[in-house]
Amino acid sequence: MVRAIPLRRPWLWLGSAVVVALAVVLAVAIYRGHDIHGAATAQLQFGPAMLRGLQITIVLAVLSEIIGIALGILLAVMRLSPGTVLRLGSGFYVWLFRGTPLLVQILIWGNLALLFEYIGPFKTTTLMTPFVASVVALGLNEGAYMAEIMRAGIVAVDRGQLDASLALGMSSALALRRIVLPQALRAIVSPAGNQFISLLKATSLVSVIAGGDLLTVAENISPANLRSIELTLVAALWYLVLTTVTSVGQYFMERRLGRGGMGIHAGP
Amino acid sequence: MAAAAWGFMPVRNVARLFVPAMPMVRAEDVHKRYGRLEVLKGLHLEVAAGEVLCIIGTCGSGKSTLLRCINHLERIDGGRLYVDGELMGYREGGDCIYEIRQRDLCRQRAGVGMVFERSNLFPHLTVLENVIEAPVHVKHEPKAAAIEHARALLKRVGLLDRLDAYPGRLSGGQQQRVAIARALAMRPKLMLFDEPTSALDPEVAGEVLSVMRGLAHEGMTMIVATHEMAFVRDVGDEVVFMDGGVIVESGNPRDVLLHPQHERTKAFLQVGASLADGSRSGPC
């Protein structure tokens, strides 16, 4: 038998060696650099304060995402409608909320009482608690990004699908809900997943208005026990867990939508 | 005089003798523009109940536009379009006609079936789900009844064994037959066909055409834009030749196809004939 030798790829080996070396250097640096208390850190990781912060982070992200999706559909439909004012309104919203830093938006919502003392009959400070301000700020911002994702997804659906739906006597709302959006979902799920991962991490910004999330908790505890770097790492680890779980969920959702039913483009 | 007509009148047209007034479709001076391009330039048309009208004409002559105007997928810019005696998509206002609310429009559209050049089946739904979608969600029929009706229709188009398949798994001809069943599920009084076989291979086109032929024999009122001259000749009660947004010539298919009067009709039919034995005409 003649042996078939694959091409030697020395650059591959060299590159791998560099990556391993860097990893070792980093590990040694962390180990030597700062005396991290392993036991104390583990205790903080699952401490009641941290778990409460984790819970708030999750609730914040989920509520903001729900607002973002609803707002995104509304803005995308406005953007694609024949009405000029609706299109401009939607475009203006996206321009404004994507064009300014989220941190600034959070600060404005968190300090709304300085702008308006009352919202309707209510005192702004009682209505706009830090948590409510956080949800509003994150949700409205998320809406601007989701609008663009939804619009791209809807536009990707063949125009003939809408024609066929309308010809069967469906209203445009029914056609959107039953026919267009389910197909748009294919193009939406991947960027929307990435956007949700961004949102999960962005929730940490609400610590500037004491929104009660993971990072807020970490910052609140650290003056008491002076383990600020450990607390930051503890929070970071929780964010990693959340984003990892989301990525896995996103992977399965993409696979499910890409497979089987979705017809014309799907392979056997 | 009526007695003399009996012998020659196809059975499905008998009703016309007694109720002569109301055609299924009537177009009066219909105008349609896309921007500055005038696509329909004052079109007149009448289709009796039970009649099969075929529309022939070159690419871009406005066949699709006319069909889309008939079920108000496109707004018209002038004139009047009646389906079954009702102004389609508008209400009468003396000098003007006013577009109606979406709710009323949907009710009108539900009575008009349409089959497109591409099947436009819903790819995320199975064959059965495609067919029951509109009866269940538009007409609010009970699901069981809708399924029963759908099975009967799918049996009729020869696809009872593919109920649970997704459209992507079907051949082009099968997809078009499902599209016909889907339109029929709404029990329409009028069917519009926009070149339903133009995107198909000649072998599979036949299976779709034979379904349409059966439909015609059962007395369905049909308007069919097509390049299939054999279908026009054998199934059509009347044929119109469209060119440049107007109807240039109309009449009995045998007369028009064999003895066209107008130069443009002659030119079109000659080109068509030479294409028929060679390669097929393009996607339009």
Ligand SMILES: Nc1ncnc2c1ncn2[C@@H]1O[C@H](COP(=O)(O)OP(=O)(O)O)[C@@H](O)[C@H]1O
């Ligand atoms: N949505 C549209 N916007 C602009 N022009 C169009 C549109 N649809 C059709 N047209 C134009 O209208 C003319 C007639 O088209 P169509 O009705 O599709 O003709 P046919 O079906 O006979 O080939 C063509 O010149 C075409 O380019």
Ligand SMILES: [Mg+2]
């Ligand atoms: Mg056409």
